[in-house]
Amino acid sequence: MFFGGDPFEHFAHHGGGGSHRGPRRDVDTTKLYETLGVEKTATQPEIKKAYRKLAVKHHPDKGGDEHKFKEINAAYEILSDEEKRAKYDRHGLEGIDDHGGGDGGADIFDLFFGGGRQASRGPRRSEDVNHAIKVTLEDLYNGKTVKLAINREVLVGKPKMCRQCDGRGMRMELRQIGLGMVQQIQRHCASCRGEGYQCEKKRERKIVEVHVEKGMRHKDKITFRGMSDEKPNMQPGDVHFVVHEKEHDVFKRKGADLLITKNLSLKEALTGFAWRIKHLDGRSLIVASKPGEVIRANAANEKPYVKIVPNEGMPSRGNPFVKGNLYVLFTVKFPEDGELSAAALDSLRAHLPGPSSMDMEAQEEEEEVHLEVANIANFGRGGAQTQESAYDSDSDEGPQAVNCQQS
Template identity: 70%
Template sequence: MFFGGDPFEHFAHGHGGGGGRARRGPAEDVDTTKLYETLGIEKTVDEKEIKKAYRKLAVKHHPDKGGDEHKFKEINAAYEILSDPEKRAKYDKYGLEGLEDGGGPGGASADDLFSMFFGGGRGRRGSAGPRRGEDVNHPIKVSLEDLYNGKTVKLAINRQVLVGEPKMCSTCDGQGVVVELRQIALGMVQQIQRHCHDCEGEGYIAKKKKERKVLEVLVEKGMKHNQKITFRGMADEKPNMEPGNINFIIQEKEHETFKRKGADLLVSKALSLNEALCGFAWIIKHLDGREVVIKSKPGEVIKAEADGGKPFVKIVANEGMPSKGNPFVKGNLYVVFRVDFPSDNELNEEAVKSLKTLLPNPAMEVEYDEETAEIVHLDTADVKNFGKGGVQSHDSAYDSDDEEGGPQGVQCQQS
């Protein structure tokens, strides 16, 4: 269920012991709400509501959908605990400390859980360790060919790095803000908080320089639009903060031949009536450079449309996109057909006679009296104009004289 293996492997810091200690009951400040807050639910909800909240958040924050991987792991860990009645009961009574001795998801210890949800080991929850800097997102335009075949791209970035050890700002005592008092009237003082100018609101002062770094960005086979390629800790360095990540966001370019949805590809093909009835052969150049010949089977008829007025579609199995992580599993290639009928001047009288003889279900001869029956022919039309025929009437004072008082707005005088 976890994304990318053990969800706690990046968060264990080896904080001191706790294993094997006898549980003496919940501490006074034990937290028993964090997991519920992670899933956005109340403590009184049932298992069905827990699962519903988890599915909604998992889809929203899944890394394959552009979500944050750490947040996704928190959601999974919270669900693993709260969906297990025994673990949920321990958590509700003892908090994360109740999941000692590897009782957490994937065998994680209480220290691992504290590290994930509070940024450090127990006893340091809200203020443990340095804060993490903001992530930097860069869009990277990738062709469908590169998403099919995979590609490594070298990209240069400019980042800010620290020179030497940062020092705490004495002006704001490392808070990044200073408080000023202003007298606004006799006996009245206003307290104003502003960013510290000496450290630019960072709380620490350090020398900085620009660094140019070349990153090798691996575009894996089967990657999708808006997926992330993450380089951890490669964003700007800031004093007393962990560097954020640099994320390259896949932006799939439009292709002139193929349309993509998931692992499936789609192409459109126009056929003449002759090809639709008698067979066709068609060569396409696939995304890996192969020439693929798509050929109709003997006696196969390509229809102008499918049942219900839908487009007529066929597929070539396993000729779609490779799947990310398992490129040997591929989607399908869908072919949407359009049949082009001959125009009025392309069929002469002789050709029509031949077609009547060769094609099934010829038109039946109808009997009518030429002197009394009216023969009409068809003109080109647009169904959008249906309902607009005839004289379009407008409201008029003369539409009806049956209303009491005669036509509205007209006065008659008798002489």
């Protein structure tokens, strides 16, 4: 919004006459800030916090996009250096003398604009496209190749610059809102739909083979470079097929490890067990206890009792011959009350280790009592509720007042 003076002074460089000493019109000084998701006025702690959050989210080892991860590192290396940041704020990426940026020496223009030092004035990349591909745990264990169709827009002929917006894709409109007051509004060019160029397009359907590698994880990406929609004066972006792992009925997965739950009777837990499972590759495994092995109801730290079958987990992506472990979480089911006969109880007392307390007899003035089922949540709520207990309530209002009316 402009108050007084010449409201068209802002557009003086579009006409002839005069020299232009400021930055060129096409210099981009916001891309790095947008990459980290911060404002241009962000402080160094804010930039560092945003970088750490994005680096964890987009790290390739956690299923993130490698190219995006490199962009984040490059942006942080420049914006975390006050001298480089000042040059970038004035002159854009061309103002950075050392074209580093966390990519092992790769040109930073390749990261953000898809090729070369002149790329800031040349074609940029169109948006990437993500498609979900649902796979079973068996598919991720054994690997799978499927044929899928990519439907996209491709250009027909050579694009022509839009004369309405001079290839900028945006048009500036001025609206007078009062005496000496003019409002400047920026809108997408309706003639070229904000693309800056006009051209004919057509739909293309291409069949691609999507290879799901052994050991891939949920949200891993299978990328086809340059297969997204073609746009004028831009390089096509990538198409990512994002792995969505379906839940399995038997196995639970975490990383390269698998987990199954096995319920045992007290007899099996004490005397031994064996059961058959069908693995993800179709093999039949018999999981059996060792002679004399006892399965406990809980581990020593009161956590679930767990054992493993080594090297029977998921294959590792990139090295499928190295596998994780198969974890077995045990639960032991004890007999119900009255289920064991007196003879069975006598036999257990005779053969199980440890002392028996059943021979204890009540002494004079002693009383024998029995147990009932209880809920620990009721601990502290026993006995009669007295008037004083009302003051122990969590309410800040205390006990309600009682009004007495005399007749």
